[in-house]
Amino acid sequence: MKYCSQCKVEIISEDDRCPLCQNKIMKSVKENEIQEGSFPYITDLTERYQFILQIMIFLSIVVIVVSFTINIILHSKGWWSVFVVAAVICIWISLAIAFRKRKNISKNILWQMLLISVVSLLGDRFTGGFGWSINYVLPVLYISVMIVLVVVNNVLKLAAQDYMVYALLGGLFGIIPVIFLVSGILNNIYPSLFCVAGSIIFLSAILVFRGRDMTRELRRRFHW
Amino acid sequence: MNKKNQKLQWHRLDHAAKIFPVASNRSDTKVFRMACQLFEPIEKEVLQNALYKTLEEYPLFRSIIKRGFFWYYLEGSTLEPIVKEECAQPCSEMFDRNVKRLLFEVTYYRKRINFEVYHALTDGTGALLFFRTLIMYYLHIKYEELEKVPVQLDYGASAIERLDDSFNRYYDKSKVSERNKKKDPRRVFVYNGERLSGYRLRIIEGTMSVSKLREKAHEYHTTITVFLTALIICSISDEMTLKDIQKPVVINIPVNLRPYFTSLTARNFFGLLNVTYDFSRQSGKLKDVITYVAEAFKEGLTKEQLSIRLNALEALEQNAFLRSTPLVIKDLFMKMGYSISSKKYTFSLSNVGNIEMPEAFEKYIDMFDVFRSTDKQLACVCSFGGQLRISFTTPFVSAELQKNFFRRLSNMGIDIVVETNPLTDEQR
Secondary structure, three states: OEEEOOOOEEEEOOOOEOOOOOOEOEEOOOOOOOOOOOOOOOOOOHHHHHHHHHHHHHHHHHHHHHHHHHHHHOHHHOOOHHHHHHHHHHHHHHHHHHHHOOOOHHHHHHHHHHHHHHHHHHHHHHOOOOOHHHHHHHHHHHHHHHHHHHHHHHHHOOOHHHHHHHHHHHHHHHHOHHHHHHHOOOOOOHHHHHHHHHHHHHHHHHHHHOHHHHHHHHHHHOOO | OOHHHOOOOEEEOOOHHHHHHHHOOOOOOOEEEEEEEEOOOOOHHHHHHHHHHHHHHOHHHHOEEEEOOOOEEEEOOOOOOOOEEOOOOOOOOOOOOOOOOOOEEEEEEOOEEEEEEEOOOOOHHHHHHHHHHHHHHHHHHHOHHHOOOOOOOOOOOOHHHHOOOHHHHOOOHHHOOOOOOOOOOOOOOOOOOOEOHHHOOEEEEEEEEHHHHHHHHHHOOOOHHHHHHHHHHHHHHHOOOOOHHHOOEEEEEEEEOOOOOOOOOOOOOEEEEEEEEOOOOOOOOHHHHHHHHHHHHHHHOOHHHHHHHHHHHHHHHHOHHHHOOOHHHHHHHHHHHHHHHHHHOOEEEEEEEEOOOOHHHHOOEEEEEEEEOOOOEEEEEEEEOOEEEEEEEEOEOOOHHHHHHHHHHHHOOOOOEEEEOOOOOOOO
């Protein structure tokens, strides 16, 4: 054991400085045996990830700056570089969701679905509002999400408490195109029609086969 | 029907636990550690088996935290805890709302068994029940001579009693209107300085003889807890500038409520006692501080005083308007409330007390050790086998408070062995 003559305490340490006053410490005369410390040295794992993150941030900045520069030189085609910025932002949001929720695939899928919905609605609006988002993108997206959820569920053999909320939310989103159908703003009603029909079947399957799991899960999630 | 879906247990978070999912983050993970040092190196397989057995007795520890629409809640899981050699920072983040994982962890290093718990699951007393059982099973499996000794704590709680939400049980609606004494509007002294990099915690522990310390405390006609509290208050003042002196020092002391109300729960059940000392108005001499702290303890540690706080907080939680606010919004307000309340104390001191083990097991155990995460300054105290261990944790580079504290003790003639978690120069 070591001894700090300033603090007058014995010290268990491999260091040669006192943890209290940072002065040099000496070996205690009392005992010569080396006492084992209670804590290991901990090395960092995060630095490698940090480097990848730095590269990605740097690349995003380069892409944005370069596209603006080219856009200014060749300004005849309008401000297309704004779309580049939007795309970069979307990729960042999507990656952030994917990374943070990487341990919960169902949740991840729903968040990505939400992101794509918002982006396609906005994109549609700013590229002339032809309605491609509500005609095709959203209904197809929602159908695919339901299919993917079912597949994920069966492959990972998730328990009710791990998929139920996401399945219900996915199913409910699939009902949304009914609004497009009723309001008559669609050029092509088939994707939306199939989507709504599919989600009704999907939800009723949950209700019929997993009704009890569903009520239990809802009771837990909505306890007051 | 899937077997996993059968009889899924779930529990509301108890009142104290509700704040932790909101308040915990990388800089204050709300994780605490209990460690037990034995005389021989730990065997991984034995520890793993002991853990399985312990978990059977405390099924609540298999819970995970889920987000409901109004509240977080505990949900049973089928996850298996895996014993690992210690490889992460002490008290690293345990709760991540995106990751389904258990809220405790058992690791080992050399002769030490470490048990880390997320505070939403239980408090020190509850965790200690689990931990003592774990140690007993470990020793029971490892040493043949202990085979016939029953693994049983001197603790008569039924499985249901262990799960009790005692905050709720002892909530007395008729007494909600009773208020605490008027509050001091001044800002409390809170130390702030350079922090260690990477959200690290510095742990500085001192071990000393209980009897020597008691002797010293008796010289001042007081108990060990009061004596240590007063010493900490004085050690804080050593570092305060003249400007800081104008602000009161507040020591925040978690109090185990089980002895005051009859409860044997293994979940959270603690109250808080704040001891305010004002160096600009009071003398600051150790003797006077001790008298003052002793008085504050006597006043604060009564069932009536403790239940005032319990009732006020539980009433807030029962408020219909607050209850029906969605969690997303509640999170924001709770975060704000928490950050305001955390500015109201300088230092937090938890005394876990003497850790008792059945006699047959005692001789296999060297020492216990308790500490918890913080983004301020705090200390945890426990004792075992006539030795008392006080563990300071801090995210700050400065160890002046700890230095002052231990120097005060060593100058009184008390022998202290100090230990700290090793950090490289870059980590400091």
